Amino acid sequence: MPTRQNWFDGWRLFAVLALTLIALSIWIASMRQFEVDGVRMVIRFTARTSLLFFCLAFSAAALARLWPNAWTRWQRRNRRHLGVTFAASHAIHAVAIICFAVMDPASYAAATSTASYIFGGIGYAFIVAMAATSFDRTAQAIGARGWRLLHLTGGYYLLLQFMISFGKRVPDMPLYALFLIPLLAVFALRMIAMAPRAQQTVRAG
């Protein structure tokens, strides 16, 4: 019998979060009668929800190591599902981007560049590969080392991509600097959590 707690764990948690993101995105677009302004609001909304779930997933192991408590254990236990929720949020970002391109090609061209296609494209390639290897069978298929390499490289690449995507808007909108705080915090937490392990390795060597 499913208990209430099940809804806050595992794939049920993912389903609840993904459906909530879809419902909120539709609601946001409807506030502008599904016109291009509404679609652009969805692009910005999903960039921010992606930031939230990315940070929760990418900080989970470090937080649980530094401060083991009920919340960090929940976060660590569900980091895979939080990571796939990030991918779902970015899938909505992609759908909204396509709608923007179709509805207003001139503004879309002004809002994008060759660099955004190259770096954004690499970002999406990582997101797809990381999401696809977030299931037991596919994770096993690429092996523990392959999985770690992919998720570590992809994680840091996406961290950098978020820094650049939010950071480049700071000169025009200084409050965007606030989005950089969680990213820098996640990076710092990972470095701090790694430090004792690194020291042990040095001592062992």
Ligand code: HEM
């Ligand atoms: C080819 C891939 C991508 C394209 C074409 C693209 C396109 C866009 C566009 C057009 C906007 C601006 C929307 C507007 O001004 O109304 C935007 C915003 C943004 N995108 Fe993407 N994107 C891509 C991939 C990514 C990836 C991989 C990330 C992060 C990992 C990302 C993060 C962001 C962020 C942070 C914003 C700013 C949102 C805000 O203003 O609050 N994008 N993207």
